[in-house]
Amino acid sequence: AQSVTQPDIHITVSEGASLELRCNYSYGATPYLFWYVQSPGQGLQLLLKYFSGDTLVQGIKGFEAEFKRSQSSFNLRKPSVHWSDAAEYFCAVGALDSWGKLQFGAGTQVVVTP
Amino acid sequence: DAGITQSPRYKITETGRQVTLMCHQTWSHSYMFWYRQDLGHGLRLIYYSAAADITDKGEVSDGYVVSRSKTENFPLTLESATRSQTSVYFCASMGAANTGELFFGEGSRLTVL
Numbered sequence: 001a002q003s004v005t006q007p008d009i010h011i012t013v014s015e016g017a018s019l020e021l022r023c024n025y026s027y028g029a030t031p032y033l034f035w036y037v038q039s040p041g042q043g044l045q046l047l048l049k050y051f052s053g054d055t056l057v058q059g060i061k062g063f064e065a066e067f068k069r070s071q072s073s074f075n076l077r078k079p080s081v082h083w084s085d086a087a088e089y090f091c092a093v094g095a096l097d098s099w100g101k102l103q104f105g106a107g108t109q110v111v112v113t114p
Numbered sequence: 115d116a117g118i119t120q121s122p123r124y125k126i127t128e129t130g131r132q133v134t135l136m137c138h139q140t141w142s143h144s145y146m147f148w149y150r151q152d153l154g155h156g157l158r159l160i161y162y163s164a165a166a167d168i169t170d171k172g173e174v175s176d177g178y179v180v181s182r183s184k185t186e187n188f189p190l191t192l193e194s195a196t197r198s199q200t201s202v203y204f205c206a207s208m209g210a211a212n213t214g215e216l217f218f219g220e221g222s223r224l225t226v227l
Contacts, residue, residue, distance in 0.1 A: 043218030104156035
């Protein structure tokens with residue numbers, strides 16, 4: 001069965017500092033990996049996705065993520081955080097034959113301090 | 115550009131009552147989904163639909179019923195609400211099957227007393 005683990009429930013980062021959110025997955029075949037962001041009181045929005053090819057993927061809002069098969073990881077990064085990046089971030093995994101039926105991690109809450 | 119809308123946004127009900135959460139999308143997306151969000155669990159899939167009149171169960175479907183008579187609507191019904199169904203419910207849609215990108219509504223917060 002596929003699963004997703006986000007080890008950090010809560011992260012506090014200073015504005016302008018770098019951010020890295022961890023995501024580990026368990027899946028038998030090639031996973032399709034996603035990062036979604038949820039602003040307070042809102043639904044989720046796709047930041048980026050990895051299907052195949054280049055293991056470093058670029059997303060919206062200046063985010064990027066790197067797929068590392070050997071470590072079963074898909075960590076999200078941003079070089080310089082803005083106050084508007086305060087939100088909850090979800091990693092998700094899907095399969096080729098089950099589009100949209102994603103397995104989500106429990107989420108990481110990001111707080112940005114001045 | 116309405117996108118995907120959910121109603122009601124907030125609902126309080128009592129144990130044993132029937133509740134229906136509505137979801138409407140204006141993109142004519144084929145795929146639609148219902149997820150519930152609970153602290154510590156992230157989002158869990160309740161039901162999904164690949165097209166009108168085609169639905170299937172997700173991970174946590176017990177106690178829920180869906181229908182999809184029209185492409186744009188995907189209502190979720192709790193036939194006899196229980197306290198464990200207190201949650202935030204998200205409807206989502208997806209266009210082409212191979213994009214993997216879900217578009218989410220703003221959520222419906224349900225409290226069962």
